Amino acid sequence: MRRLSGPTDHVVVVGAGLSGLSAALHLLGAGRRVTVVERGDSPGGRAGREEFAGYHLDTGPTVLTLPHLVDEAMAAVGERLEDHVELIPLDPAYRAAFADGSSLDVHTDPHAMEAEIRRFAGPRDAAGYVRLRAWLERIHRVQMRSFIEANFDSPLDLLTPDLARLAAMGGLSTWARQISRFVRDERLRRVFTFQSLYAGVPPTRALAAYAVIAYMDTVAGVHFPKGGMHAVPRAMAEAALQAGATFAYGSTVTTLERSPAGRAVAVRTAEGARIACDAVVLSCDLPVAHRLLGGGPRRLLPLKYAPSAVVLHIGGERSWPQLAHHNLSFGRSWQRTFRELTQTGDVMSDPSLLITTPTVTDPSLAPPGRHLHYVLAPCPNLATGPHDWRSIAPRYRDSLVSELQRRGLDGFGAEPEVERLVTPADWAAQRHAAGTPFSAAHTLGQTGPFRPRNLPRGWPNVVLAGCGTTPGVGVPTAVISGRLAAARITGLPVHTSTHRAGTRRTTTAPLAGSPA
Missing domain, CATH: 3.50.50.60 (FAD/NAD(P)-binding domain)
Known part of the structure; x- marks a missing residue:
C-alpha cells in the first residue's frame, strides 16, 4: 500500500x-x-439535522448498519460509541408491503426470518433463505477482507486468492441471478435486491458481490441511534x-x-x-x-452517477399502526422502475418507496403525541433526467401523497404541522454532482x-x-x-483499529482570520 x-x-x-x-x-x-x-x-x-417546531429531522441517511465500524x-x-449514543436494534429491520396486499417483516434473527418466510412464501423458499443467508455471510467475509477494506494502488491488487473465492461463489455474476438461485418468490427477490438502488445499478446488471449490502441490512441487522x-x-x-x-x-x-x-x-x-x-x-x-x-x-x-431521490418529511398528529420504523412500499412494476431511474430519466410511474417513521422507536424526535415520517422516493439524477424540479416539485409531492393514501395511509399529508420536500435541485444546491446524494454509481x-x-x-x-x-x-x-x-x-493496517491512544482535551478554536 x-x-x-x-x-x-x-x-x-x-x-x-x-x-x-x-x-x-x-x-x-x-x-x-x-x-x-x-x-x-x-x-x-x-x-445532518434540522429542527422545526419541536421536530428533529435527519436530513441524510436513516438506516444504520455495521455500527461496530464507528466504534x-x-x-x-480510547472512546466507545455506546458511551455516547444508545443504539436500539430494530426488529423488524424493515416491513415490506407489496402491491398485492401482502406484507413481510424482515428479521435479523435467522429462525424468526425463516419462520416469516415460511408463512409468507412457503417451505421451499424458507429453506432457500437458510442457504441464502449462509451465502451472504460468505460474500461479506470475502468482500470486507480483500475488496471493501482495501486501498488499491493498481487493478493488479485485485488478483488475490479472494478474487477466485468470490468468483467461485458467483460474486462476479449478477445480483438478481444469484438471489434467484435461492428464492423463487418474486417479492422475496425484491427484498434481497432493492439495495442495488444504493449502488446506482439495476440488480440485473449489478455485480452479485454487491449483495454484501443485503447482508448488512438483513443479516447483520439495522440499528437506530436514540436521538x-x-x-x-x-x-x-x-x-x-x-x-x-x-x-x-x-x-x-x-x-x-x-x-x-x-x-x-x-x-x-x-x-x-x-x-x-x-x-x-x-x-x-x-x-x-x-x-x-x-x-x-x-x-x-x-463518471456515471447514481440515481437521486426526492425526500418528503412530514410531522403531525397522524400515524398508522401498520407502519414499523422502516417500511418498504413496493409498486407492481420493478424492471420498469429501474429503466426509468437509470435509462429513460422518467420519474417512477409506479413508485417503490422507503417510509421511515423514527418516532415509532424514539418519540422524543417529535413533540408529545406527534409523529415524524420520512418518505424517500428514488428518482433520476439531473444528468439522466434533467427535470425542472423547482416547477414540478409541488405536483410530484401531491402525486406521492395520493399514492401513499391509495396504499392504505389514509389522510397522509393532510394538514401537517411540519413539512419539507427535498428534490435533486436541492441536492445540486448542496454541491452534490448530478443532483444526487449517492455520488458515483x-x-x-x-x-x-x-x-x-x-x-x-x-x-x-x-x-x-x-x-x-x-x-x-x-x-x-x-x-x-x-x-x-x-x-x-x-501506514497503519487498514483491517484493524484496536490500538489505543491517550486522549487530550481541548476546545474548538475559531480559525477565520487566524494567522498562519
Missing part, C-alpha cells in the same frame, strides 16, 4: 461528515495533530475533540496552497483564514475536491481500483475520503473510507 510521502505531523481534514470524522479519529489515534474544517455549523455532512474509529482514541442518525457524527466529533482535534465550523475551504515541490502546505478559507499543514484529507464531494485539486482524474469515460468501471482513487495524481500529500472514492456509497463504507485515508497517511 502506497502512503503519503514527507512529513504528516499536522493534518487538515476538509469536511466533518462521517468519512472526515472517521479519518480524524484514526489520525488522532496514530498521534497526528488534526484540524477539521467544516463549512456547516455542526458536524455530520450528509448526516472502531472511536476506539482509536436520530445525527447522534452518530455528533458522538464522533465529541470523541475527536476530546482527543485533541481542533474544529473550525462555518469555514469554507476555497484553496489549497501549494509549494514549488507540489505539496499542499496550507488551506485557505473564504473567511480569510490560512491554516498551515503537512497533509490534507479532502472528504468533501468529488466536484468540490476536484476543483480544489485543479481538476479531476483523466478517465476514458466520464457502482458500475463495473467505477468499482474497486476503477473508482476514483483516494490518492489524487500530482499531489504527494493529499488523500481523498467519502462516498465518491474507495470503497463507495453508504454509511459503513463512508466510515471505512476515512480509515483507508488515514492509513495512507500513517
Whole structure:
C-alpha cells in the first residue's frame, strides 16, 4: 500500500461528515495533530439535522448498519460509541408491503426470518433463505477482507486468492441471478435486491458481490441511534475533540496552497483564514475536491452517477399502526422502475418507496403525541433526467401523497404541522454532482481500483475520503473510507483499529482570520 510521502505531523481534514470524522479519529489515534474544517455549523455532512417546531429531522441517511465500524474509529482514541449514543436494534429491520396486499417483516434473527418466510412464501423458499443467508455471510467475509477494506494502488491488487473465492461463489455474476438461485418468490427477490438502488445499478446488471449490502441490512441487522442518525457524527466529533482535534465550523475551504515541490502546505478559507499543514484529507464531494485539486482524474469515460431521490418529511398528529420504523412500499412494476431511474430519466410511474417513521422507536424526535415520517422516493439524477424540479416539485409531492393514501395511509399529508420536500435541485444546491446524494454509481468501471482513487495524481500529500472514492456509497463504507485515508497517511493496517491512544482535551478554536 502506497502512503503519503514527507512529513504528516499536522493534518487538515476538509469536511466533518462521517468519512472526515472517521479519518480524524484514526489520525488522532496514530498521534497526528488534526484540524477539521467544516463549512456547516455542526458536524455530520450528509448526516445532518434540522429542527422545526419541536421536530428533529435527519436530513441524510436513516438506516444504520455495521455500527461496530464507528466504534472502531472511536476506539482509536480510547472512546466507545455506546458511551455516547444508545443504539436500539430494530426488529423488524424493515416491513415490506407489496402491491398485492401482502406484507413481510424482515428479521435479523435467522429462525424468526425463516419462520416469516415460511408463512409468507412457503417451505421451499424458507429453506432457500437458510442457504441464502449462509451465502451472504460468505460474500461479506470475502468482500470486507480483500475488496471493501482495501486501498488499491493498481487493478493488479485485485488478483488475490479472494478474487477466485468470490468468483467461485458467483460474486462476479449478477445480483438478481444469484438471489434467484435461492428464492423463487418474486417479492422475496425484491427484498434481497432493492439495495442495488444504493449502488446506482439495476440488480440485473449489478455485480452479485454487491449483495454484501443485503447482508448488512438483513443479516447483520439495522440499528437506530436514540436521538436520530445525527447522534452518530455528533458522538464522533465529541470523541475527536476530546482527543485533541481542533474544529473550525462555518469555514469554507476555497484553496489549497501549494509549494514549488507540489505539496499542499496550507488551506485557505473564504473567511480569510490560512491554516498551515503537512497533509490534507479532502472528504468533501468529488466536484468540490476536484476543483480544489485543479481538476479531476483523466478517465476514458466520464463518471456515471447514481440515481437521486426526492425526500418528503412530514410531522403531525397522524400515524398508522401498520407502519414499523422502516417500511418498504413496493409498486407492481420493478424492471420498469429501474429503466426509468437509470435509462429513460422518467420519474417512477409506479413508485417503490422507503417510509421511515423514527418516532415509532424514539418519540422524543417529535413533540408529545406527534409523529415524524420520512418518505424517500428514488428518482433520476439531473444528468439522466434533467427535470425542472423547482416547477414540478409541488405536483410530484401531491402525486406521492395520493399514492401513499391509495396504499392504505389514509389522510397522509393532510394538514401537517411540519413539512419539507427535498428534490435533486436541492441536492445540486448542496454541491452534490448530478443532483444526487449517492455520488458515483457502482458500475463495473467505477468499482474497486476503477473508482476514483483516494490518492489524487500530482499531489504527494493529499488523500481523498467519502462516498465518491474507495470503497463507495453508504454509511459503513463512508466510515471505512476515512480509515483507508488515514492509513495512507500513517501506514497503519487498514483491517484493524484496536490500538489505543491517550486522549487530550481541548476546545474548538475559531480559525477565520487566524494567522498562519
